[in-house]
Amino acid sequence: MYVQLMSSAGYLERILRARVYDVANETPLERAPRLSSRLGNEILIKREDLQPVFSFKLRGAYNKIANLSKDEQQRGVITASAGNHAQGVALAAQRLGIRAVICMPTTTPPIKVNAVRDRGGEVVLIGDGYDDAYAHALKLQAEQGLTFVHPFDDPDVIAGQGTVAMEILRQHRGPIDAVFVPVGGGGLLAGMAVYIKHLFPEIKVIGVEADESACLRAALDAGERVRLPQVGLFADGVSVKLIGEEPFRLAREYVDDVIVVDTDAICAAIKDIFDDTRSIAEPAGALGLAGLKAYAAREKLQGKTLITVSSGANMNFDRLRHVAERAELGEQREGLFAVTIPEKPGSFQSFCAILGGLPITEFNYRYGRADLAHIFVGVGLSHGSKQRAEILDRLQAASLPVTDLTGNEMAKLHVRFMVGGRCSADRERLYRFEFPERPGALIQFLTKVGGRWNISLFHYRNHGAAFGRVLAGLQVPESQLPEFERFLHELGYPYVEETHNPSYQLFLR
Secondary structure, eight states: OHHHHOOHHHHHHHHHTOOOTTTOOOOOEEEOHHHHHHHTSEEEEEEGGGSTTSBTHHHHHHHHHHTSOHHHHHHOEEEEOSSHHHHHHHHHHHHHTOOEEEEEOTTSOHHHHHHHHHTTOEEEEOSSSHHHHHHHHHHHHHHHTOEEOOSSSSHHHHHHHHHHHHHHHHHOOSOOOEEEEEOSSSHHHHHHHHHHHHHOTTSEEEEEEETTSOHHHHHHHHTSOOOOSOOOSTTGGGOOSSOOHHHHHHHHHHOOEEEEEOHHHHHHHHHHHHHHHSOOOOTGGGHHHHHHHHHHHHHTOOSOEEEEEEOBOOOOGGGHHHHHHHHHHHTTOEEEEEEEEESSTTHHHHHHHHHTTOOEEEEEOOOOOSSEEEEEEEEEOSSHHHHHHHHHHHHHHTTOOEEEOTTOHHHHHTGGGTTTOOOOOTTEEEEEEEEEOSTTHHHHHHHHHHTTSEEEEEEEOOOSSSEEEEEEEEEOOGGGHHHHHHHHHHHOOOEEEOTTOHHHHHHTO
């Protein structure tokens, strides 16, 4: 296939000739002063969140559609997207006066769905993720004779995204040590990598993935493309199960490394971008910066020039509360601990004295036993993991049993909001579930789970994400475990058993 034979010189020509500036802006490359000072490196942010659709995706979408034949344009275009590419296709089609059909997962944030409709796109909401929307788009394409505009696995789309790198190299004439690029399907990374490496092979190009959708990392490890069984939806803009075929070919040749980061690191990066620019990146938009920070820490970089792309700013406002909660943990500015203290007057005062004046950010407790009290406590940190280790040492030296819950996902998502209710439910097993956040999903979940086994504990908290997180206790007799495990598999929701989680044993059991 001709796509797979295209050289870096061929892509360079396509990028230089890309028709993006009919609709896209040349966005600024801004220094991040506070972050640069804190990390001891020169940090520059490419502000693709300032595009008309608040994302770089407009570049590739317009370049693809503008290069279609007149006949193809007249028949109209169709695509599948979680939101940002959809907006790019809708705006491109609107400018060119052609029809655009956009298939989007039902989990897509309303801000993105509404933006597509505002630009004249015909929205079709289908399925729980990108793969469902993609399959339906191909079906409609065949039925209606539309031209499919792939979000990342197309040379014209890749070339359009590559113009981001072209601008960076023109805007910053000094030495560049590394460029960090967020990865979903890989179109942006492929386009930027092939352009940068053709002109300046000494610049490191590093992809950054969310740990819930690290399809490129999995493919590189396996030596071939790997379809992930499931992906998380927090960073919905990069929630892709399978890296694109052409992006994978280019990544293997031109990308130096791939960094994988978790939700807390992404939330901390969103806060960093806000602190320096007063703009609010969506999770996928802050992904590159999260990877930059992780790489700089891992390699102990100092005095280097590091560039990342703030790739999008399409985030629902109500998701900000979740981001704010997790940002302090991601930056290691808060530690969470379970501590056992004597159940007697003055114990809390003595506990605070051991902390030596460190700020208490959270304290949860309910009477449970006459002799001992289990407390869930948050402590403000100014020196990250080193200070957290010192706190553990102090508490252990005072003969107070302590468990570090800072990295305990169940404790952060659920237990901190549930301390105060303890119960010894017979045969109780505890599970953490994720399900698509759409009308009726919670009722459907309750109906399916509670239809055969008694629900003994349940916690659900909507934090503005595209998926719901539930902690559920179910009473399951030993004889029914095989049947129950089959039921969990058939249910189709991602789940983790938490029956032996220490925060459950200390605070809820």
